[in-house]
Amino acid sequence: MAKILLVEDHEEIWDFLSRRLTRRGYEVVVAPDGQQGLDKARSDAPDLLLLDMNLPVMDGWTVAQTLKGDDATKSIPIIALTAHAMAGDREKALAAGCDDYHAKPVDFSKLVDQIEAALASRGGAS
């Protein structure tokens, strides 16, 4: 059972996302800001991060960079969630170390595909 750490500050979004992901059989841990996201990534050993980029306390790019710069956490795949979908967002997220990118609003089945792909590649790599 894959454990997903969902770092998202909007309550509606983490609420429905975590419920839908749980229904699909994932174990979901929620962190409402960047700092807590970073802490839980270290303490809860998730299999994957869904990381919003515009976060309070610490933004998503910093979280991604910190985790990818740390040997203990750098192998955790990160899927960036952004609401901008502006030119350059994708590049910025990937440059910060994210493995994949999903523009909001969430296309749930596509997101699940991306999660599965990320988990599979990690499984293959390790």
Add this chain to the structure above:
Amino acid sequence: MQSPVRGTPSARPAVMQPAAAPREINAILNAIEIGVYGMDAAGRCTFVNKAALEMLGYTHDDVLGRNMHELIHHTYPDGTPYPRSACPLLQSLETGKPVQLDNEMLWRKDGSFFNAEYSAFPVLDEDVVTGSVVTFQDTANKGQARKRLGVQISVSRILAGSSERDTALTQVLGTIGSALGWHVALFWEVDDGERVLRTTAAWAGPDAVGEPFLSATRDTTFARGEGLPGRVWQTEAPEYITNLAGDSTFLRRVAAEAAGVRTGFAFPVKAGARTVGVMEFFSRRWQHYDENFVDSVATLGQQIGQYLRRKRAEEDLRAAKEEAEEANRAKSQFIANMSHELRTPLTAVIGYGEMLEEEAEERGLDTMLDDLRKINASARHLLTLINDVLDISKIEAGKMEVHLETFDVAHLISELSGTVEDLVARKGNRLIVECPADIGTMHSDPVKLRQSLINLMSNAAKFTENGSVRLEVERGGEGESAAIVFRVADTGIGMTPEQVAKVFQRFTQADASTTRRFGGTGLGLWITRSFTTMLGGDIAVDSVPGEGSVFALRLPADSGAHRADADAREEQEPETLEAGGANPVLVIDDDPNARALLSRFLTREGFSVRTASDGVTGLELARELKPRAILLDVMMPHMDGWAVLSALKADPEVADIPVVMETIVNEKGLAFSLGAEDYLTKPIQWPRLKKVLERFRSTPPARALVVDDDDSTEGLLGELLEKEGWSVIRAHDRDAVFARLAENRPSLLLVDLNMSKANGFALVRELRRLPEWRDVPVVALSSHELSADERMRIEGHVQQIINTEDDAPEALLSVLRRIPLRHSRRGGTPEKTHG
């Protein structure tokens, strides 16, 4: 510098007997700028030349027979009398030896004095001195004419340079002041708000004596008519105060006296007919009135005024441009923020909606499931609309980026079919996809291609019921021209040719009822076309009402190779609608359909048309063609219409061409503040466009008055003018000019400067002085290159100087074509004055 009259007595020509002097010698004496008089053996004046009288302020009768020493050489600088016996010039009458004094004080009739070189050359008749020729020259005036020319050139150079306005003005003051012997200078500028004069630039000579006077004057303001600058402002004429201390109208007497400045001079700085400021010069020396000097600074005044007006216009333009750019930035930011803000709650709506849909499905709540599906479909629809708006704002801001990658075409098509299948099936339509499995790869932006195809197919599905939507993909061309063609054909309601013409316009659907029946914003096809253009491709439509439509999207197989020269290809777009004839209307619009429609309309209305598909090309064409008018679209990628308008108005070469803006939203305030002639809101209402354009047609025969005494030139000119649709009247001399002017006001005067019977320069200047005729544009014609001096005398007074020998007839024609237009537009249009 050596005085030209210095020399040995033996070299003197015998010009002593004025009665016997031939007329030529008199003419020479009166033409030179050196004062010359003769005296008999007793020191009495026997003759005197014009320059001497002018310098001294006497008349002929005042001096003839008078003892010149008593008259002009009577007092030492310290005020003590200068006895005859001490005068070296009088002594020379006895010695018979020439004498030259380098720095003597000569007194004028009005009591003022000037420093002069003063020389006497005794005339000997058989060793008996019979008299003497005396020459004198104002040392301050030596070489003045050349100096003035030098000043003129320096000032022109300063004004044409890149210095800041106030720096340039201070430099101008210093240049005039130090070159022409003034010690303090001020520029008083008309403060439009307070209606007073205020100093904005000041200069004091290096000896710093002027500084106390400057500081006393710096914080003063003058009302119209008040003090020296105020009077000059009011009378618009130069004013000279020889003796400041003795002039009760000079309000800064006390400060002037304290600073030791004695003479003051001020002249108006004019931009056209309007006085925008006053320049003031002060000298610690007594300076006498010098007509040449006053004349030359009046010319400078015009030049400085025009400079100030240009600077003001540039500042206004820059401010307006910054404001417009700021507004544009704010708009883009607002749209970006808004779409972000809208997407967050929409994410929640869609997320919860889908979750509930899943749950309802699991629990078999069928009635609720139906409604939930409607909510979700609406939310998705809302999302596509928001995405479209975001796309448009990105395209318009030039921020839409293209991400090229190599991908398998057949794979993309099969994915796409899965996505659109449901959508097509909704109205009972069949989806037919024909794509060869071995079609291969292409190098393009797959996201934009997918979005474009979805747009085309959902559009096809929207207007088709119980029919079919067919997608055919094929590869065509080879090498560099290799392309993939995506053809979307439906069996729907089709479109009329008029509807086809409008189909790619933003916010426009085939007609208003379409929106009610089929929904949508009409953005999708515009976005599709924009994407296609970005990828170096094109899109074509073919439609038959009642039978269906075919959209053919053609993309280069390798967009990387094509995008680079996309612009170049645009430029070479055949101008099939261009009609012959001069002065076309230039249409600048990125939308090919808009260009085609406008061209067709304008051609039908009898205009010749040239088109440009982007701002940069538009600017080039405007400079090259000097069109009669420009129709300019606001919403263009890369360089939008506002930027093009600003660039047009900043370029003096094309600034006069009227520009009509085409805007989506009413932004006439912005349009007019940036100098547009008029505006139209899209979609264009043809009757209004027609009305606007009527103003740019050449007006019914405008009258031109040709002033020339040479029939052959005049004949040629007349022919040229008449061919251009002018009615030509003629005058051979000054009196005839005024007689013709009195009969009927012409729109243009052409004055030959090389007339033998009349003085063209004088005529032009006389006309400029008369308020009644000041506004009539004058074109000066000359058969030779004007000298700098001639140029100085006429510049600022005429619209243009044309060299009839060297300038091609085109030069004259281009001036002619612009003048009636500019003239008839004086006062602006009703819309404009309300704007």
